Amino acid sequence: MIRTFRPALRLTILAASAGLTACASKGPVTTGSTYPMTVPERHPIVLTDSPRNLDVFITGTGHIDPRQADDVDGFLTEYRRYGRGVLVLEVPRGSQVPGGAVERTLERLRQRAAARGVGPREIVIAPYPVANVAVSAPVRLSFQRMQAKVAGACGLWPQDLGSSNAGFNTRNEPYWNLGCATQSNVASQIADPVDLVRGRQEGRIDTVTRTQNLIDLRTGKDPSTTWKQDGRASVKNQVAQ
Numbered sequence: 001m002i003r004t005f006r007p008a009l010r011l012t013i014l015a016a017s018a019g020l021t022a023c024a025s026k027g028p029v030t031t032g033s034t035y036p037m038t039v040p041e042r043h044p045i046v047l048t049d050s051p052r053n054l055d056v057f058i059t060g061t062g063h064i065d066p067r068q069a070d071d072v073d074g075f076l077t078e079y080r081r082y083g084r085g086v087l088v089l090e091v092p093r094g095s096q097v098p099g100g101a102v103e104r105t106l107e108r109l110r111q112r113a114a115a116r117g118v119g120p121r122e123i124v125i126a127p128y129p130v131a132n133v134a135v136s137a138p139v140r141l142s143f144q145r146m147q148a149k150v151a152g153a154c155g156l157w158p159q160d161l162g163s164s165n166a167g168f169n170t171r172n173e174p175y176w177n178l179g180c181a182t183q184s185n186v187a188s189q190i191a192d193p194v195d196l197v198r199g200r201q202e203g204r205i206d207t208v209t210r211t212q213n214l215i216d217l218r219t220g221k222d223p224s225t226t227w228k229q230d231g232r233a234s235v236k237n238q239v240a241q
Contacts, residue, residue, distance in 0.1 A: 035171075039179030045187045045196060046151045049084065055138035058097050062104025064112075072109065075141060076116045082192075083143040086124045087113065092137035093127040105139055148187040148196055154180035 036042045054075045056068055064072065079087055089109060091102060106125070113123060130137045158176050159168045190196060213223040 035173050037174065039183060042174075042176060042178075043150050043152060043154075043180045043183040045148050045183055047146055047193045047196070048149055049144055050147050050149065051142050052078065052083075052145050052147070054141040056105065056109065056141065057136055057138045058092075058101050058105050060098075060101060062101035062108070064105065064108050069112070072112055072141070073116070076113055076118060078145070079143050080117055082145040084146075085144050086122050087118060088140075088142045089123060089125045090128045090140040090142070091125060092130050092139070094130045094133065095137035096133050097137065102139070109139065109141070146193050148190040148193040150180060150183050150187055152180075154184060156180075 052075075054071060056064065056072060059065065076087075089106065091106060095102075110120070110123065114120075128140070154177060156176055159165055161169075161175055163169075216223040
């Protein structure tokens, strides 16, 4: 016995099977991540190993002036405390500065480094070509250390703040570059990047001072410090007057 299907029933079966096939091939549905609304989410501060640089400008006689001497001393102290690897001194080649001045500057830098505990084995001297002889070519000091930096680059504008991106404007979301410069400034002021990861250990308490302060409080005395300058009256008395 041969069964025949009516056209309407045949179309219904085909439509149902096509719908099941589409559902089976589509796969799981996932939702996208939410837009980072806060500044730390868009521009997080991370710890990274990056170079620390200092340019020492060469004078005609090859001496290091007091201002640059202080910069060099601070740079060497930072290297001894946080530096990783060697201290690199890049010397210009092909500049208008006489070679004797360059050598004298390099020798004075070696002497200052040795005075602060940086041995000759920790120093690497390498030349670099001068691209423009009209521009001052310094001796470049550099070393690697862990620093706090913003994870991405500032100055990016992925959204159009004008009228062409109506969807972004109606959602009232902060634009991507907002707060990036502030985060970069904060990161550059961090002396020890480890402070961003964990707090420091507590130091020893001053038992003598604490005991004296408790005695003063119990006897009705003011435990605060009296500060004087140049033999004048204390700041506390001047404020009280």
